[in-house]
Amino acid sequence: QLQLQESGPGLVKPSEALSLTCTVSGGSISSSDYYWGWIRQPPGKGLEWIGTIYYSGSAYYSPSLKSRLTISVDTSKNQFSLKLTSVTAADTAVYYCAGAAAGTDGMDVWGQGTAVTVSS
Amino acid sequence: DIQMTQSPSSLSASVGDRVTITCRASQSISSYLNWYQQKPGKAPKLLIYAASSLQSGVPSRFSGSGSGTHFTLTISSLQPEDFATYYCQQSYSTPRFTFGPGTKIDIK
Numbered sequence: 001q002l003q004l005q006e007s008g009p010g011l012v013k014p015s016e017a018l019s020l021t022c023t024v025s026g027g028s029i030s031s032s033d034y035y036w037g038w039i040r041q042p043p044g045k046g047l048e049w050i051g052t053i054y055y056s057g058s059a060y061y062s063p064s065l066k067s068r069l070t071i072s073v074d075t076s077k078n079q080f081s082l083k084l085t086s087v088t089a090a091d092t093a094v095y096y097c098a099g100a101a102a103g104t105d106g107m108d109v110w111g112q113g114t115a116v117t118v119s120s
Numbered sequence: 121d122i123q124m125t126q127s128p129s130s131l132s133a134s135v136g137d138r139v140t141i142t143c144r145a146s147q148s149i150s151s152y153l154n155w156y157q158q159k160p161g162k163a164p165k166l167l168i169y170a171a172s173s174l175q176s177g178v179p180s181r182f183s184g185s186g187s188g189t190h191f192t193l194t195i196s197s198l199q200p201e202d203f204a205t206y207y208c209q210q211s212y213s214t215p216r217f218t219f220g221p222g223t224k225i226d227i228k
Binding site: 035037039046047048049052054060062063096098100101104105106107108110111112113 | 158163169211214215216220
């Protein structure tokens with residue numbers, strides 16, 4: 001059974017870069033059955049899709065974050081990662097990684113989420 | 121970009137009630153619509169995909185319908201564990217997604 005786990009610092013200073021990693025276990029990140037995404041949720045607010053990546057490395061970004069965002073995949077480590085540069089307090093959120101089933105396009109596997117605070 | 125709206129933004133209901141939530145897309149998305157449930161402090165859980173297909177393991181009291189721009193999620197008989205926030209999500213523009221703003225169901 002697929003499981004996802006986010007990791008990364010919980011506190012990032014304004015103007016610095018936020019880097020998170022999602023480790024996939026119980027299956028291969030290179031499986032054609034899934035593609036992978038990042039979603040975030042600011043405190044008390046709704047879900048925001050950040051970006052999607054395929055195991056091939058093809059990545060797609062939210063237009064509002066595209067200029068600051070890079071999503072990458074490391075198939076040798078069964079991981080995919082997010083890097084968001086020039087962060088501000090508006091980037092404070094719980095960040096989730098998720099897997100979307102290729103046949104349904106529903107995100108049916110999620111990490112537990114990791115809280116990131118942007119503050120000096 | 122495809123925009124999603126939901127109504128109501130919140131509702132109060134009792135155990136046993138039939139509850140319906142509406143989701144609308146800014147353009148036709150065919151049946152590329154998913155529904156998620158989120159409880160406080162937890163990750164979202166996929167309930168319905170492709171507008172009306174029940175995700176494995178999800179109770180049959182949950183159902184989805186609609187196509188084009190208008191969709192509904194119905195809970196036929198609300199149970200205590202169903203008090204949560206529900207989000208719709210369009211997958212028409214896969215691999216780019218958009219979530220609706222959410223509908224919170226709380227106890228009357």
